[in-house]
Amino acid sequence: xxxxxxxxxxxxxxxxxxxxxxxxxxxxxxxxxxxxxxxxxxxxxxxxxxxxxxxxxxxxxxxxxxxxxxxxxxxxxxxxxxxxxxxxxxxxxxxxxxxxxxxxxxxxxxxxxxxxxxxxxxxxxxxxxxxxxxxxxxxxxxxxxx
Amino acid sequence: xxxxxxxxxxxxxxxxxxxxxxxxxxxxxxxxxxxxxxxxxxxxxxxxxxxxxxxxxxxxxxxxxxxxxxxxxxxxxxxx
Numbered sequence: 001x002x003x004x005x006x007x008x009x010x011x012x013x014x015x016x017x018x019x020x021x022x023x024x025x026x027x028x029x030x031x032x033x034x035x036x037x038x039x040x041x042x043x044x045x046x047x048x049x050x051x052x053x054x055x056x057x058x059x060x061x062x063x064x065x066x067x068x069x070x071x072x073x074x075x076x077x078x079x080x081x082x083x084x085x086x087x088x089x090x091x092x093x094x095x096x097x098x099x100x101x102x103x104x105x106x107x108x109x110x111x112x113x114x115x116x117x118x119x120x121x122x123x124x125x126x127x128x129x130x131x132x133x134x135x136x137x138x139x140x141x142x143x144x145x146x
Numbered sequence: 147x148x149x150x151x152x153x154x155x156x157x158x159x160x161x162x163x164x165x166x167x168x169x170x171x172x173x174x175x176x177x178x179x180x181x182x183x184x185x186x187x188x189x190x191x192x193x194x195x196x197x198x199x200x201x202x203x204x205x206x207x208x209x210x211x212x213x214x215x216x217x218x219x220x221x222x223x224x225x226x
Contacts, residue, residue, distance in 0.1 A: 033226045047225070048152055050218060053202040078225060090226045110226060119225035120153030131154045133195075133222045 001074075002058050004049055006081035011091050018075050018093045025072045029102035030093040031110050037085035041125045045089070048120040049080040061112045069105035071096050076109065080119065111141040147211065149176070150218040151187075155196070159187045169215075173198055174208045176217060195222040 011032045019028050035045050062074045075093040083089055090113060094105040113119075115134035122129050147169030156162040170176040181188020190196070198205055199218045211217065 050150070050152060050199075050202075050220070053199060053218070056202060113226040114224065116223060117225040118152075118220060118223050120221065121224045122153075131157075131221075132224055134224050138224070 002055050002062065002076045002078075004051065004055060004078050004080055006079070008087055009077055009079070009091070011077075011088050014075065014077055014091055015093060018073070018095070022072075022095060024097070025095040026097050027099040027102040028093060028095045029099070029106040030091065031106050032088050033090040033110070035083045035085050035087050035089050038125070041127075042085060042123050043126070044085075044124045045083040046122040046124065046129075047078075047080040047083060047089070048122070049078075050118050054078075054080075054118040057116075057118050058113070061109065061117070065094070065105045065109050065112075069094070069096060069101040069108070071101065071105050074105065074109065076113070078113070078117075078119070108145055111138075111145065114138045115142045147176075147213060148216045149180070150216065152218065153221040153223075155187070155190055155219050155221050158190045159184060167213075169213050170211060172208055172210055173200070173205065173217070176211060190221075191219055193221070196220065 015030050058076055071094055073095040077091045079089050092106050092109045094102045096102040115138040121132040123132050147166045149164045149166060151159050151162050170179050177191050197220045199220060201215050
């Protein structure tokens, strides 16, 4: 399931719901990304999405992850709009028969979200706003899966 | 035709959505039209990593455009 939201979400509640009723999965891995304050240098984040297109593109990547890692299920929750430091921005959860596939699929989906999912991130701080683009590290991370 | 600008492209242009009528019949003609209206935007559209999507599908190179289509210009993406 893929959900974009402008409202804060509760990762614990999301994970509990994702795990509920799984009698055959055996393994669930999850990741939560939280907005960093950067010691006061980042006072707020603003994430722009392209509603309709963003969900479609994430859906294609979830489908690829499902095939590649034999997932039983995957969850992506992603904020857009204004986000304060300390608030969760993104959550990924993956379910599979065994842990390795669940861990790897979670890692793969996060690397994809960081540099290829249709979001544009603006960081507000004392020096004014700046657009954040994928770092060299982000690009190396996604290249691991090609 | 609906034209959408995302991320820093919207800041450069000072708008994020615009309707064009009559609409250009190719992506290259649309980019030339936008560059003619705003040179800074024209330069930004040709910047590194800027992709175009037509009716919510990424396109490569020049493509023909239908009158009622939606064209989005997408600078480098970053989520998470």
